[in-house]
Amino acid sequence: MTLSDDLLDRLVLTTSSHSFLNWLEVKSRDTSPWVFPFGLSCCSLEHAAAFHTSVLISDNQSSPQRVRPEEADLMIFGGSVTTKLLPILSEIHGRLKEPKWVMSIGACAASGGLYAEGYSVLPGMSQHFPIDVYVPGCPPGPEQLVEGFSIIRQRMKKNISSWLLDQERAQL
Amino acid sequence: MKILDSLNKNFPTLDFKESSGLLHVNLDNIIVYDVVKLLKKDFGFIFLLDIFATDHLNDYSSGKCEKRFTVTYHLLHLEEHKRISVNVDLNEHETIQSFSELWLNSKWPEREIAEMFGINFENHQTSKLLTSDYIIGYPLRKDWVYQAKSHQDLVFKKPEFSWLPEIGDDERLCRQVIDLSPSHPAIQGTFVVRAEVLGNKVKRALVEIGLQHRGVEKISESKHYGQFIPYAERLNFSSPMMGAIAWAKTVEEAIEIEMTDRCQALRMIMMELSRVLDHSTSLAAMAQDLRAWDASVIFQRIRSHVSALFLSYTGSRLMGSSVRIGGMVHDLPIGWVTKCLDAIYLIQTELKEILSILNRAPSWLVFHGEGGMNAAQAIEWGFSGPCLRACGVNYDLRKNSPYYFYQDVEFEVPLGINGDPYDRYLVRVEEMQQSLKIVSQVLDHIPSGSVQTEDPRLAKTTGSLRLTSADYAKHFDLYQNGTKINAGSYYSFIESANGELGFYIRSDGSGIPYRTRVRAPSFFHFQSFCDSIQNVSLESATAILSSLNAISGEIDR
Numbered sequence A: 001m002t003l004s005d006d007l008l009d010r011l012v013l014t015t016s017s018h019s020f021l022n023w024l025e026v027k028s029r030d031t032s033p034w035v036f037p038f039g040l041s042c043c044s045l046e047h048a049a050a051f052h053t054s055v056l057i058s059d060n061q062s063s064p065q066r067v068r069p070e071e072a073d074l075m076i077f078g079g080s081v082t083t084k085l086l087p088i089l090s091e092i093h094g095r096l097k098e099p100k101w102v103m104s105i106g107a108c109a110a111s112g113g114l115y116a117e118g119y120s121v122l123p124g125m126s127q128h129f130p131i132d133v134y135v136p137g138c139p140p141g142p143e144q145l146v147e148g149f150s151i152i153r154q155r156m157k158k159n160i161s162s163w164l165l166d167q168e169r170a171q172l
Numbered sequence B: 001m002k003i004l005d006s007l008n009k010n011f012p013t014l015d016f017k018e019s020s021g022l023l024h025v026n027l028d029n030i031i032v033y034d035v036v037k038l039l040k041k042d043f044g045f046i047f048l049l050d051i052f053a054t055d056h057l058n059d060y061s062s063g064k065c066e067k068r069f070t071v072t073y074h075l076l077h078l079e080e081h082k083r084i085s086v087n088v089d090l091n092e093h094e095t096i097q098s099f100s101e102l103w104l105n106s107k108w109p110e111r112e113i114a115e116m117f118g119i120n121f122e123n124h125q126t127s128k129l130l131t132s133d134y135i136i137g138y139p140l141r142k143d144w145v146y147q148a149k150s151h152q153d154l155v156f157k158k159p160e161f162s163w164l165p166e167i168g169d170d171e172r173l174c175r176q177v178i179d180l181s182p183s184h185p186a187i188q189g190t191f192v193v194r195a196e197v198l199g200n201k202v203k204r205a206l207v208e209i210g211l212q213h214r215g216v217e218k219i220s221e222s223k224h225y226g227q228f229i230p231y232a233e234r235l236n237f238s239s240p241m242m243g244a245i246a247w248a249k250t251v252e253e254a255i256e257i258e259m260t261d262r263c264q265a266l267r268m269i270m271m272e273l274s275r276v277l278d279h280s281t282s283l284a285a286m287a288q289d290l291r292a293w294d295a296s297v298i299f300q301r302i303r304s305h306v307s308a309l310f311l312s313y314t315g316s317r318l319m320g321s322s323v324r325i326g327g328m329v330h331d332l333p334i335g336w337v338t339k340c341l342d343a344i345y346l347i348q349t350e351l352k353e354i355l356s357i358l359n360r361a362p363s364w365l366v367f368h369g370e371g372g373m374n375a376a377q378a379i380e381w382g383f384s385g386p387c388l389r390a391c392g393v394n395y396d397l398r399k400n401s402p403y404y405f406y407q408d409v410e411f412e413v414p415l416g417i418n419g420d421p422y423d424r425y426l427v428r429v430e431e432m433q434q435s436l437k438i439v440s441q442v443l444d445h446i447p448s449g450s451v452q453t454e455d456p457r458l459a460k461t462t463g464s465l466r467l468t469s470a471d472y473a474k475h476f477d478l479y480q481n482g483t484k485i486n487a488g489s490y491y492s493f494i495e496s497a498n499g500e501l502g503f504y505i506r507s508d509g510s511g512i513p514y515r516t517r518v519r520a521p522s523f524f525h526f527q528s529f530c531d532s533i534q535n536v537s538l539e540s541a542t543a544i545l546s547s548l549n550a551i552s553g554e555i556d557r
């Protein structure tokens, strides 16, 4: 069968490579997000265990495990954030690729948890940068992590991120 | 008793006492250095366990004692298994001599005291160890109120290398500074390591710790003894039950109650399972760092077998908080023993597989021989646990100062020779096998009975079937005021997965500790890291780091 011009037009889409790659990235973000894990304390153990016991791996086989923050769509941090650590974490958050998604694991990252009354652990991170999903628990088990992950992926699919909302709000 | 007599004979002017298994002596600030030096050189107290301080603000202001602070040195006699606590009273502006010439490992604890209490040591570093400059004042003083700068001012200062005049210009140009961090997305926690490398060799290294400093010791001063258990679990988070049991054991020894047989057996099972959990976590991280992926996955599988056991006993994979002062929260669920025996069989199979993969693997043997440590160095650094035994020192608290039923079970203490990462790996794997052996022996002979004591100071009610108002009053009192401990100081320890994990409690007679000190093994292990990676290749440095099993929850507390 020979292709008529008419059919060719319908089958082939011409576009610039840049916008094509961009489109591809947005389309594939939710199915294979690139994750930058920033494990701090107890919670990171459960995160690692979840990755290893193939609970998360089977869910998104195409995500590489070790990426630089500049390439990552999503930062996952779990554990207690102290005043000494905050500058490092903020710096890494600044280096993430835009738009940024952030998932926090555990009670400590969400509110200071057990240590909120102490002098060193920050009572929650939401003042410092926007967070998309809080996974509760001390530490949360793999099931909760999977649940949090699927919420993040829904948000990625719809291109909703707290960071984007903050940017829009700042422009208004 | 022998040591006490000879000490009293040799120091007639000093008053050595023994109470609750610990020798005590109070010394004057002027003579402490010389006496401790003699204790080390002539009396065999060669192991510096810990240095910490206490603030006696209440007694001081009411005139009960003349000096406000006490600095305490805990020394250990490795042959007689005796510990001595040397106390020195100090006032605010007095300085005390640093012990860094006698013991290498005294640097960090001394810096911590200076930072937390404002006590000055002669010629010690002034920079803060655990907290950032952001916190103003000395947090562990009793009259400290929270004072800090605003969050906007927070900056993280990376450690900087000092100028070395003896290096030539050519070499200086070739040397590079690299960050081995700030974040290490593996499972080992957080610290900053900077290394100056020449080619592939590390020339100098600096570490910055305290990124996970959570202020546990301060928080404990407002908690009942029972309420501290979750915090104790989160110190070494890869074997949570150990911390909780060590804390409960310290408090139980302080109030002098005897555990029921079943509770002791249960705790032994839990501790040994925790040891398997901890070793497999650390070896999984090590294998991952050294690119032995398949081995790492197997270690993670072992971990999940043990986690499943904890899940069915405590209801949580990791932090179950099922230890109580005076016992365990509940008995083993039905069918747990069978599950445990199955898991032991599975883990043993997995371990065999690991040994066949790793022991002869060239990529694993590469790390053989570099970064080794001899026994004398390890003792200088205050090593304990598998890291000490990998250097060939036969010291295991389960054998030397047995607690619970450890003298009744049969197990061996594996020893290494070179103290390098490979030996530490071998010791850990063998210890896992010995732990499984202990668990199966205890399961065979598990005593019957209750898992909680009937001691009226801890039991919730008076025992009658119908609750009376006395019961309610007692219940209210227990929960409101906590279990009281007689005034005094107490120290107890267990052989945790990383080494000697000890808790020091100073009580003023109330239900809340006056001062708590955690003797965390990782704190001392990690201190040696900078020195031990000098002139070592970068890959071996990674191996050393992961084989030390530095847990940030323990280092920073």
Ligand code: SF4
Pocket: A041, A042, A043, A078, A079, A080, A105, A106, A107, A108, A109, A113, A114, A137, A138, A139, A140, B234
């Ligand atoms: S939330 Fe709990 S488990 Fe997680 S870091 Fe905090 S204390 Fe540890």
